[in-house]
Amino acid sequence: MYRVRLWSVRRSRQMEWLYNTFNPLVVKLLRGVVKVFGTRLDKPITAVEAAAKGFFFDCKMCGDCALSRTGMSCPMNCPKTIRNGPCGGVRENGMCEVKPEMRCVWVAAWDGASRMQHGDAIKQVNFAVDHRLKGKSSWLKLAREELGDD
Amino acid sequence: MTDRATIDAEGLNPGDPLPMLEGHVSHGRFERVLRAGHFAVSTEIAPPDSADPEEVLRRASLFDGYVDAINATDGSGANCHMSSLAVCAILTREGYSPVIQVSCRDRNRIAIQGDLLGASALGVCSVLCLSGDDVSVGDHPEAKPVFDFDSVSLLQTVRTLRDESRFLSGRQLDLPPRLFLGASINPFAPPRTARVDQFAKKVSAGAQFVQSQYCFDIDMARDFMARARDLGLTQDCYVLMGVGVLASAKTAKWLKGAIPGVHIPDHVIRRLEQAEKPKAEGRKIAVELMQQLAEIDGISGIHLMAYKQEEWVGEIVTQSGVLQGRKPWAPTRLSHIQPAKA
Numbered sequence: 200m201y202r203v204r205l206w207s208v209r210r211s212r213q214m215e216w217l218y219n220t221f222n223p224l225v226v227k228l229l230r231g232v233v234k235v236f237g238t239r240l241d242k243p244i245t246a247v248e249a250a251a252k253g254f255f256f257d258c259k260m261c262g263d264c265a266l267s268r269t270g271m272s273c274p275m276n277c278p279k280t281i282r283n284g285p286c287g288g289v290r291e292n293g294m295c296e297v298k299p300e301m302r303c304v305w306v307a308a309w310d311g312a313s314r315m316q317h318g319d320a321i322k323q324v325n326f327a328v329d330h331r332l333k334g335k336s337s338w339l340k341l342a343r344e345e346l347g348d349d
Numbered sequence: 350m351t352d353r354a355t356i357d358a359e360g361l362n363p364g365d366p367l368p369m370l371e372g373h374v375s376h377g378r379f380e381r382v383l384r385a386g387h388f389a390v391s392t393e394i395a396p397p398d399s400a401d402p403e404e405v406l407r408r409a410s411l412f413d414g415y416v417d418a419i420n421a422t423d424g425s426g427a428n429c430h431m432s433s434l435a436v437c438a439i440l441t442r443e444g445y446s447p448v449i450q451v452s453c454r455d456r457n458r459i460a461i462q463g464d465l466l467g468a469s470a471l472g473v474c475s476v477l478c479l480s481g482d483d484v485s486v487g488d489h490p491e492a493k494p495v496f497d498f499d500s501v502s503l504l505q506t507v508r509t510l511r512d513e514s515r516f517l518s519g520r521q522l523d524l525p526p527r528l529f530l531g532a533s534i535n536p537f538a539p540p541r542t543a544r545v546d547q548f549a550k551k552v553s554a555g556a557q558f559v560q561s562q563y564c565f566d567i568d569m570a571r572d573f574m575a576r577a578r579d580l581g582l583t584q585d586c587y588v589l590m591g592v593g594v595l596a597s598a599k600t601a602k603w604l605k606g607a608i609p610g611v612h613i614p615d616h617v618i619r620r621l622e623q624a625e626k627p628k629a630e631g632r633k634i635a636v637e638l639m640q641q642l643a644e645i646d647g648i649s650g651i652h653l654m655a656y657k658q659e660e661w662v663g664e665i666v667t668q669s670g671v672l673q674g675r676k677p678w679a680p681t682r683l684s685h686i687q688p689a690k691a
């Protein structure tokens with residue numbers, strides 16, 4: 200939801216804390232789940248992730264979550280899906296050039312990052328997203344990557 | 350004309366690639382001018398709505414002797430025109446230094462990497478990486494927007510092709526493209542404090558030159574450049590500030606309203622309103638801006654965008670004096686081209 204999304208960016212510092220606390224926990228939990236159930240629970244887990252991140256961030260399930268590097272503003276809500284924004288077209292009032300009724304996702308991102316403890320991560324360059332991951336769970340991806348590392 | 354020194358400096362034919370100099374990444378004249386420390390001028394050609402190559406050359410001939418590089422726009426404003434790659438190929442045949450503009454709106458990574466190799470093979474030496482305008486603002490709003498890349502990942506991709514001699518997939522190239530790598534900046538749009546950081550991201554992704562959106566606010570440009578200098582960005586990257594030519598107060602207001610990201614202060618609009626000859630006043634504003642920008646430390650050139658006023662580019666450049674008497678290269682074999690009427 201647009202309003203909740205803006206609220207989340209306004210509270211980017213608290214959201215960062217929440218995210219940094221819960222994400223590793225969830226991923227740890229999922230490591231166990233994946234070990235036991237294989238891919239059988241992927242669907243419900245993905246649905247839970249989509250619902251939770253969808254509620255707070257209007258997550259688009261790109262499968263390669265960058266929230267912690269984008270001021271807790273999901274870049275996939277940018278009409279051009281820019282992962283290193285903003286573009287040059289931001290309106291004088293900070294609204295999006297394509298959707299004038301929406302605050303530019305990247306104006307929000309830099310604003311959110313300025314309040315975060317590790318906000319400087321926004322200065323890192325993000326490479327283009329892997330389109331094969333779309334619709335997949337980034338929690339499960341992390342869990343499986345960690346398992347692979349073991 | 351064809352002694353060894355001339356051939357080394359200019360190639361045998363106008364369209365020949367120049368020998369690559371030490372420390373350069375391209376065979377191009379544009380990179381040479383900037384690296385030699387000259388103050389450069391680039392401009393923009395509007396690709397025709399036509400399949401006529403002569404029309405491209407006619408439009409380019411207006412700039413002969415006044416500019417160091419010509420940007421060929423890539424479906425600018427999301428409107429359909431002749432492709433940037435084709436315009437550039439026509440221009441390199443005559444020896445011009447075009448800058449191919451690549452936008453991420455219409456092509457995915459497979460198409461773009463192929464085009465970059467093709468561009469280099471056709472003698473294009475400079476590339477400008479853009480995210481691009483959204484399809485919704487153009488003449489085909491029903492088109493599917495691609496945006497597989499954004500401008501920054503596009504920069505990284507060109508750098509990978511050129512410096513690592515491989516596709517993103519890892520597959521090796523037999524000969525890498527020799528491209529001088531550029532990006533756009535807009536210091537004049539929000540979020541203003543982040544704009545320098547955004548510039549820094551583009552430099553770290555490989556940008557060697559940047560061309561800016563229209564600058565009509567000299568104080569904002571000064572402030573931006575001071576912060577860019579503090580971050581050391583001007584040491585790694587040439588900055589060409591964008592200058593526009595306003596035809597009237599009405600155009601100015603239209604630009605400001607219709608093209609997001611264009612910032613025109615009220616005093617500029619008032620000046621045009623009060624002028625007896627607004628068109629001449631618009632050119633005078635451009636000349637003054639060029640002179641003021643040339644004074645700012647770290648600015649290496651001007652990107653003059655004179656849409657629908659291309660015939661005035663020569664006069665504006667001359668009056669500004671920013672080239673300090675230097676005459677950019679121009680082809681001499683264009684006798685068959687009738688220059689467009691000024």
Ligand code: SF4
Nearest residue numbers: 277286295296303304
């Ligand atoms: S204005 Fe912001 S949200 Fe809109 S397209 Fe540009 S970067 Fe994306």
